[in-house]
Amino acid sequence: xxxxxxxxxxxxxxxxxxxxxxxxxxxxxxxxxxxxxxxxxxxxxxxxxxxxxxxxxxxxxxxxxxxxxxxxxxxxxxxxxxxxxxxxxxxxxxxxxxxxxxxxxxxxxxxxxxxxxxxxxxxxxxxxxxxxxxxxxxxxxxxxxxxxxxxxxxxxxxxxxxxxxxxxxxxxxxxxxxxxxxxxxxxxxxxxxxxxxxxxxxxxxxxxxxxxxxxxxxxxxxxxxxxxxxxxxxxxxxxxxxxxxxxxxxxxxxxxxxxxxxxxxxxxxxxxxxxxxxxxxxxxxxxxxxxxxxxxxxxxxxxxxxxxxxxxxxxxxxxxxxxxxxxxxxxxxxxxxxxxxxxxxxxxxxxxxxxxxxxxxxxxxxxxxxxxxxxxxxxxxxxxxxxxxxxxxxxxxxxxxxxxxxxxxxxxxxxxxxxxxxxxxxxxxxxxxxxxxxxxxxxxxxxxxxxxxxxxxxxxxxxxxx
Amino acid sequence: xxxxxxxxxxxxxxxxxxxxxxxxxxxxxxxxxxxxxxxxxxxxxxxxxxxxxxxxxxxxxxxxxxxxxxxxxxxxxxxxxxxxxxxxxxxxxxxxxxxxxxxxxxxxxxxxxxxxxxxxxxxxxxxxxxxxxxxxxxxxxxxxxxxxxxxxxxxxxxxxxxxxxxxxxxxxxxxxxxxxxxxxxxxxxxxxxxxxxxxxxxxxxxxxxxxxxxxxxxxxxxxxxxxxxxxxxxxxxxxxxxxxxxxxxxxxxxxxxxxxxxxxxxxxxxxxxxxxxxxxxxxxxxxxxxxxxxxxxxxxxxxxxxxxxxxxxxxxxxxxxxxxxxxxxxxxxxxxxxxxxxxxxxxxxxxxxxxxxxxxxxxxxxxxxxxxxxxxxxxxxxxxxxxxxxxxxxxxxxxxxxxxxxxxxxxxxxxxxxxxxxxxxxxxxxxxxxxxxxxxxxxxxxxxxxxxxxxxxxxxxxxxxx
Numbered sequence: 036x037x038x039x040x041x042x043x044x045x046x047x048x049x050x051x052x053x054x055x056x057x058x059x060x061x062x063x064x065x066x067x068x069x070x071x072x073x074x075x076x077x078x079x080x081x082x083x084x085x086x087x088x089x090x091x092x093x094x095x096x097x098x099x100x101x102x103x104x105x106x107x108x109x110x111x112x113x114x115x116x117x118x119x120x121x122x123x124x125x126x127x128x129x130x131x132x133x134x135x136x137x138x139x140x141x142x143x144x145x146x147x148x149x150x151x152x153x154x155x156x157x158x159x160x161x162x163x164x165x166x167x168x169x170x171x172x173x174x175x176x177x178x179x180x181x182x183x184x185x186x187x188x189x190x191x192x193x194x195x196x197x198x199x200x201x202x203x204x205x206x207x208x209x210x211x212x213x214x215x216x217x218x219x220x221x222x223x224x225x226x227x228x229x230x231x232x233x234x235x236x237x238x239x240x241x242x243x244x245x246x247x248x249x250x251x252x253x254x255x256x257x258x259x260x261x262x263x264x265x266x267x268x269x270x271x272x273x274x275x276x277x278x279x280x281x282x283x284x285x286x287x288x289x290x291x292x293x294x295x296x297x298x299x300x301x302x303x304x305x306x307x308x309x310x311x312x313x314x315x316x317x318x319x320x321x322x323x324x325x326x327x328x329x330x331x332x333x334x335x336x337x338x339x340x341x342x343x344x345x346x347x348x349x350x351x352x353x354x355x356x357x358x359x360x361x362x363x364x365x366x367x368x369x370x371x372x373x374x375x376x377x378x379x380x381x382x383x384x385x386x387x388x389x390x391x392x393x394x395x396x397x398x399x400x401x402x403x404x405x406x407x408x409x410x411x412x413x414x415x416x417x418x419x420x421x422x423x424x425x426x427x428x429x430x431x432x433x434x435x436x437x438x439x440x441x442x443x444x445x446x447x448x449x450x451x452x453x454x455x456x457x458x459x460x461x462x463x464x465x466x467x468x469x470x471x472x473x474x475x476x477x478x479x480x481x482x483x484x485x486x487x488x489x490x491x492x493x494x495x496x497x498x499x500x501x
Numbered sequence: 502x503x504x505x506x507x508x509x510x511x512x513x514x515x516x517x518x519x520x521x522x523x524x525x526x527x528x529x530x531x532x533x534x535x536x537x538x539x540x541x542x543x544x545x546x547x548x549x550x551x552x553x554x555x556x557x558x559x560x561x562x563x564x565x566x567x568x569x570x571x572x573x574x575x576x577x578x579x580x581x582x583x584x585x586x587x588x589x590x591x592x593x594x595x596x597x598x599x600x601x602x603x604x605x606x607x608x609x610x611x612x613x614x615x616x617x618x619x620x621x622x623x624x625x626x627x628x629x630x631x632x633x634x635x636x637x638x639x640x641x642x643x644x645x646x647x648x649x650x651x652x653x654x655x656x657x658x659x660x661x662x663x664x665x666x667x668x669x670x671x672x673x674x675x676x677x678x679x680x681x682x683x684x685x686x687x688x689x690x691x692x693x694x695x696x697x698x699x700x701x702x703x704x705x706x707x708x709x710x711x712x713x714x715x716x717x718x719x720x721x722x723x724x725x726x727x728x729x730x731x732x733x734x735x736x737x738x739x740x741x742x743x744x745x746x747x748x749x750x751x752x753x754x755x756x757x758x759x760x761x762x763x764x765x766x767x768x769x770x771x772x773x774x775x776x777x778x779x780x781x782x783x784x785x786x787x788x789x790x791x792x793x794x795x796x797x798x799x800x801x802x803x804x805x806x807x808x809x810x811x812x813x814x815x816x817x818x819x820x821x822x823x824x825x826x827x828x829x830x831x832x833x834x835x836x837x838x839x840x841x842x843x844x845x846x847x848x849x850x851x852x853x854x855x856x857x858x859x860x861x862x863x864x865x866x867x868x869x870x871x872x873x874x875x876x877x878x879x880x881x882x883x884x885x886x887x888x889x890x891x892x893x894x895x896x897x898x899x900x901x902x903x904x905x906x907x908x909x910x911x912x913x914x915x916x917x918x919x920x921x922x923x924x925x926x927x928x929x930x931x932x933x934x935x936x937x938x939x940x941x942x943x944x945x946x947x948x949x950x951x952x953x954x955x956x957x958x959x960x961x962x963x964x965x966x967x
Binding site for chain 2: 036038040043044045046047052055056059060062063064065068069070071072073102103104105106109134135138139141142229231236237238240254255256257265266267268269270271272336339340342343347348349350
């Protein structure tokens, strides 16, 4: 079994396990108590805070341990917005933030605030000038991830932080994906992270609030963790989180080079090994361990099952793997293909052989899924049929009620019947079609004319160019 | 070292430790994922939920794992209030709830809601008729702990649940202190608990919402734990929590008898071993492992330090041990002495010898603290001085700026100079005096006349009766 989903959760680092086990005996008592067991717990907590702060590059009293990265984001955003309530209620987030940030933004809007979502380019990257353009007199907070969790693209945090600082607006950086690789540089004001992403235990997040940042914790008051994270401290987990963060940082520079080379192999070789693949995300400014690609004419859930069956655990942003039946908001914001999406995120220590085995297994796996779906086998469009002017714009594909990737497969099947210059209308009510039909056109060199309302779902109009 | 503060946190149960260690290898992955590691994690999570639900006496889909008992209370109260927003915004809590519940009530009031705090009798117990009297047409929620965390008094949950059910109002039971001893009987609607109170790991709370209870989770939306507990699941801890709950339940009946006998020894013997002690809490309807008493003329923090020095870890509701300088709200609501307060809460398995050692060490420890403070050594008031009518009501003790127990000590020192029928005024600005001077009068058979405003602090007027 090769586990290639470190961006969801990394297996427990050996240092985390040791620290956790060692502190189960010393760290269970209430650190607020004055007796021996309480003092021991307090010492462990203080030492963990110092170690984590040192790794993050902040002061210990700026760092709070939360119960997850999600909680850190929720609490950090709510506290920062409330702390600057007098300035205004405008929030800026990128369109590709983690759901914890986007859901905070939705709640903020539902409570009467406003939010601007900064678009990204096709690699998933925001531009600092977009943030500059979005800043307003009533902007209370801006948020930007250090790197994207689905495609690995690194964001220009330093530049955006500078832009925000110039406007007197605090920037919250969600560093969940990158903190294990090193400190987040730049003049940010708040930072959040999640221990289980770097090999720490579940149940620990970090919330850093730089001195001088206005912050008003929300929710019922509580004395623990400077009032920023209510509830009894989970000291064994916190100790394990801090110890493992130091351990992964010590190896980060070396391991980054190694994993970057392995993900580069996937980036470069998959398009040659598997036809009709789009590799997504920034090819250079990216996390070492993440590579993401999408395969035309493939059902993401089936592909995941097949890869699991042959021994690879990966995740997917395809709608067909999600209970919500909508494709990943990240792929959507990037405007790239979502069907047959595969995210490979290698945990530190992944052996080279595992990656080679993956590259060896992928082509047949994808081909088998495609075959089962009756997908077109060739990337070459059939030669254009003789033009019959009567049918130039008459072709309609009815894919109503069919889930991704069927609408795209049906489109690919009929495109050969469309005369060059003619159009085909694909009727579909699957949310993914809106993303994947234009992406297919781009990959195939056909023209995506646009979307039109239909009795049911939408009609996606495609013109054959070649 | 004898650890007698199980009501704050119990040492990790061996079953919890085993389960935690065993599931570190299987429970780190994302249970929402479809691959092997995710499915294993899901199996563990589902099994833990079933085990915990069975122990609580609810359906698995009614039970959510939160990150602490505090979070369970915060989320449970907020969700239940929001779920019944249309009914009204009136909340009922007892005056002796845990701070997580009381702080939720304060936030509710600050947000425009109303709250009624149900008083308790001198044993710390509410009466069902008080709840009946407090229910209104706009009552959205009532809260009652199953047993008190500071004095061990059990609350009439079944009767209060019946009263609430009759009015169509959901009752939330904070079962943090009692769940390790068994299910909470009665027709309650919501229940919260905390794993580290029963020997489970830190980082796990329970929130049970019975089917049919209106509930609207607050905060940013999140898919995990039925939307009631955001953030990545801490599965190893959850597994350990469920396993240890079953383990402690299996031993509960037997261990309850044993601990009850040990705490009964303390209840009965301490007043004979140490002069001027008030044992507080219900003598019969109480948790097996908790006994609480207060010692006149003793500084709680010093007493805790001295007990720690001789090997006993206990906690205290005295103001002098708290950073807020106010005595425990529980002792205040009960109207009992707060100075020199000691809570002994025995973890299951506490050896009889440890309790005997405690009883042997306590008298000298208290005596030493009293001596250092210059406290009166005898419980007998000096014979009344010859009456001089000029000084009958003229005596004033200035204890301004002095912390507990000094105001009471100064009062005790001068009472002998007060003619029978005469009064003495104690000037004090320490919050504890308001509680402890009346309590002293009750213990000493003197009359507490009342409190009068003074230039600084208050004047507490005491009449000598004997």
